[in-house]
Amino acid sequence: MAVKKIKPSLTQAMGLLWGLVAACVLVLLGSLWQYHRQQKAVGAALEYLWILPAVGLLLLCAALLLMHRVMRERLQSELKDLTDHLPVVVYRYRLEEGNRSNLIYISEGIQRFTGKSAAEVVADPTLFFQRIAPEDCARFSDVDRTAWHAKEEFFCEFRFSMPDGALHWLYANSSPFVMPNGEIVYHGFIEDITERKQAHARLRQSESLLQQVFDTSSAGIFLVDKKGMIVLANQRMAEMFCCTVDELIGTPYVGLVDPTERSVSHQKMLALLASDIDAVDVERLYWRKDGNQFWGNLSGKRFHDTRGTDRGLLGVLLDITTRKQAEQEVSNLAFYDPLTGLPNRRLLRDRLQQGLAISARQNAYGALIFLDLDNFKTLNDTLGHDAGDQLLVAVAKRLLHCVREEDTVARLGGDEFIILLNNLDHVQSRAVHIAKDIAEKINRALNPAYEFDKNVVRITPSLGVALFFGHEIDADELLKRADLAMYQAKEAGRNTVRFFDPQMQEKINAHAQVEQDLYRALERREFSLFYQPQVDAYGRCIGVEALLRWQHPQQGLIPPGRFIPVAEATGQILEIGRQVFLQACRQQAAWQASTNTAQLEIAVNVSARQFHASAFVDQVQQCLQETGANPERILIELTESILLKDINEVIGKIRALQALGLQFSLDDFGTGYSSLAYLKRLPLAQLKIDQSFVRDILTDRNDRAICRSIIALGQSMGLRVLAEGVETQAHWQLLRSDGCEEAQGYWFAKPLPLAELERWLAQHAF
Ligand SMILES: Nc1nc2c(ncn2[C@@H]2O[C@@H]3COP(=O)(O)O[C@H]4[C@@H](O)[C@H](n5cnc6c(=O)[nH]c(N)nc65)O[C@@H]4COP(=O)(O)O[C@H]3[C@H]2O)c(=O)[nH]1
Incomplete structure (x- = not known):
């Protein structure tokens, strides 16, 4: 806003004054000259000298009056200038008879509000009042009237239509003054408070928003002072701890923490409050009033008031128990x-x-x-x-x-x-x-x-x-x-x-070596079958047991006990077993051609893994078809370990193979876990007494009793009973006397390669 220059009217007044003084002196000197020309004595003229001070005094008074007036005008002009350029409009009115107001003065700023000059508004104040928004008119008048009647200060906020049509908020305020003459004059101002109002509205809105957030937040919000005491808390915070907001306020924050973590938490909190750390984020166990625990995530932020003073910590607490439980579950599942x-x-x-x-x-x-x-x-x-x-x-x-x-x-x-x-x-x-x-x-x-x-x-x-x-x-x-x-x-x-024990390690290494060698043995066909004769009660050969042998290129002939367990563990037994069965079928088919050997049975060992393989029945069928062997002359030897699996499945498989004509023998009987109840249901043809019972039959009464029982059991169930490991005539005689009708063992013959077996058979023609 341009500031107007004040005119130098005081200097002009002084110039005028000196001009007047000079004029008076000239007039006086002129009168004295006239006296001298008219030859009047100068002395007589001097009698009129008293006029001089009187004129001087008059002139001084006139000068002072002039100065006062000039000064007042100058002051008024400055004041007007000031009020006209104030951001508020100032006014003055007088209260007249009947409480009627009479606007005496209003500053030029009124033009901003009304579009009219101050003089116009003074002449017609309605130019102002008619712009007051209709909805605020009555209130304005009421407040105005009340103030007049009481002769008190008047103040009012009201909406006002500006010259551009915009509705602004104005604030009018005036205070009464009693003049020396007793009249009451109001001095006041009008201020455009639209911006302030809007700012307040925005503030109120954000405050209300904050309050709503505070009240309805699903997080607990609280303020802790510098001593760690809760000074503010919202409803959710109270709910979390099963108490009221009032109960929370004034209590130490640390009292909310689970007792096991309390002392550590207290130390940490005090250290934090004393430090200049601005924010914290912690997860810890909290403790409700009802004694239950819950997991909370606390996000704390240092809180400064509007003056920037540190007031403590503003905390936002979230119940994260569900998340923690989920994390725990995931961790449980993983670990x-x-x-x-x-x-x-x-x-x-x-x-x-x-x-x-x-x-x-x-x-x-x-x-x-x-x-x-x-x-x-x-x-x-x-x-x-x-x-x-x-x-x-x-x-x-x-x-x-x-x-x-x-x-x-x-x-x-x-x-x-x-x-x-x-x-x-x-x-x-x-x-x-x-x-x-x-x-x-x-x-x-x-x-x-x-x-x-x-x-x-x-x-x-x-x-x-x-x-x-x-x-x-x-x-x-x-x-x-x-x-x-x-x-x-x-x-x-x-x-x-x-x-x-390190020796055990060696065994394992050996196991791994055998596994490797077995793969090679399968490829290079290093396996062959030996045959051990089986005899009847009269010593006649009724069949043979096919026993597997491995002709190792470096180690020579390896008995099955050294490689069958490895082959079973690695699954190689499936292929080895297939080759054995195929070979046994071929041999049986070959023997069928001669009447001397056509009746011979071949007993073939089948391991548990081989038997349980889903393709086993098909495999057997295929071998029979491929070789033309007579299935009725083939006896499958099962061990008791086979019965450990689902017995119904085992029986089903035996029946399926029986339907092809094959017979079954239970090997090593008495050493395993088979119960008699299962035995009754198995469609077997033969029981083989394990050689461990036969070995000491001559000296151990228990072993003999076991052998007798197995023979009796077999007979009672209509099964053939074969004694394994018969090494001497005495063994065989004793077994015979106990009713055993079939035997196998070194007393008769060791397992023999085919050629030797055929020689043996020729010597022991039956
Ligand atoms: N001390 C003594 N031993 C005698 C006597 N008579 C026969 N033996 C031995 O006793 C074992 C009898 O075979 P196993 O009980 O079926 O026991 C067999 C059988 O369970 C298994 N086996 C042999 N060949 C095969 C096969 O092709 N497949 C499967 N899965 N296992 C087989 O290996 C086991 C051991 O076979 P081998 O070492 O050939 O040992 C054979 C045989 O040599 C005797 O009077 N005294």
Whole structure:
């Protein structure tokens, strides 16, 4: 806004005054000259000198009056200039008789509001009033009237139509003054408060928004002062802690934290409040008034008031219990065995790494125990999987009772458990001792019967222990060692503990070597069949047992006991067994051609894995067709382990093969687990008494009693009974006297290659 220059009227007034004085002096001197020319004495003229001070005085008064007037005008002009350029409009009115107002003055700013000059508005104040918004008119008048009547200050906010048509908010304020003459004059101002109003409205809106957020937020919002006391909290916060907002306010924040974390949390909170850290984000357990816990995520931000003073911490608390539970579940699924709740293989691997690190750091031996339940599979198949699961859970519980909290009990899967023992001792011999004691304790703990539902079950474990010291060996190797030791325990008769032994490792290496060699043997056809004669009660050869031999290029002839278990474990037995059966069929077909040999039966061993293979029946059928062998002269020898699987499936398969004409013999009878109930249902032709019973029949009364029982059992069920491993005449005579009608053994002949067998047959013509 341009500031107008004030005119220098005081200087002009002084110039005028001096002009007047000079004029008076000239007039006086002129009069004196006239007297002198008219030869009047100067002395007489001097009598009129008193006029001089009088004229001077008059002139001074006139000058002072002029000065006062000039000064007042100048002041008024300056004041007007000031009021005209104020952002507010100032006005003055007088209250007249009958409380009527009379506008005396209004500053030029009124033009902004009305579009009319101040003089026009003074002349006609309605130019102003008519612009007041109709909805505010009545209120304006009421307030105005009340103020006049009471002779009090008037103030009012009202809407006003501006010259451009926009509606603005104006604020008018005036205060009464009693003039010396008793009249009442109001001085006031009018201010355009539209922007302020809008700002207030915006502020109110955002405040209301904030309040709504505060009240309806699903997060707990609170303010903690610098001493850690809650000074503000919203409803949700109160709900979270099962109390009222009032109960929260004035209490220490730390009282909301779970008691187990309280002291740590308190220290942290105070340290935080004293620090210049601006924000925090923590997840921790909180504690409700009803005693329940919940997981909360606290996002805290340092709170400064409008003056910038640090007032504490503004916290936003979210209940994250559901998320935590979900995380826990995911973690459980990833790291824990869902059945027993024990750590799984993945977590075990992690713990193992930690165990090795602890051992290295503390220079102490630790131990890993590999535990496998003996015959769990049989039990699971017999009792059902639910019972099997219950048993595993019960075993897990007993295991946990046997070890310290810092030890790990994990389940690898199936019936395999691992126990990791850390920090046993610095001295190896003592560590071995401790590990042994714990392993035996576990063994004892698992032995007592388990009772669930209607079942009472007994199960024993085989435990393999491997010691470790620092990072001498890695986790994989350690597991392998404990596993090997466990197998050693199985080999030693189960229900026992074995420590890892390097010789065992050699066995495993040998196992791996045999596996490799077997692949080559299959390719190069290094297998052949030997035949061991079988005789009847009169010593006549009624058949042969086909026994597999492996002609190893370096090791020579290898008996089946050395490679059949490997072939079974690797599945190579399927192909080997097929080749054996095919060869046996070919031989039978060849013998059919001669009347001397046409009646000979060939007994063929079939392993459990081979028998259970889905293609087995088709394979047998194919071999028979391919060779033209007489199925009635082929006897399949099954071992009792075959019966451990679903017995109905086994019976079904035997029946299907029987339908082709084949016969069945149960090998090694008495050594396995078959129950008599199953035996009754099996469509067998023959029972073979295992040679372990036959061997000591002459000296061991029990063995003889067993042999007698098997013979009697076979007879009662209409089965042929063949005694294996008959090595002497005395054996055979005794068996004969007990009613055994068939035999096989070195007394008659050893397993022979084909050519030798044929020579033997020729010598023992029947
Ligand atoms: N001490 C002694 N032993 C005698 C006597 N008479 C026979 N033996 C041996 O006893 C075993 C009898 O065979 P197995 O019980 O079926 O036991 C067999 C059989 O279970 C398995 N086997 C042999 N050939 C095959 C085959 O082709 N397939 C399958 N799956 N297993 C086979 O290998 C086992 C061992 O076979 P081998 O070593 O040939 O051992 C044979 C035989 O040589 C005797 O008077 N005294």
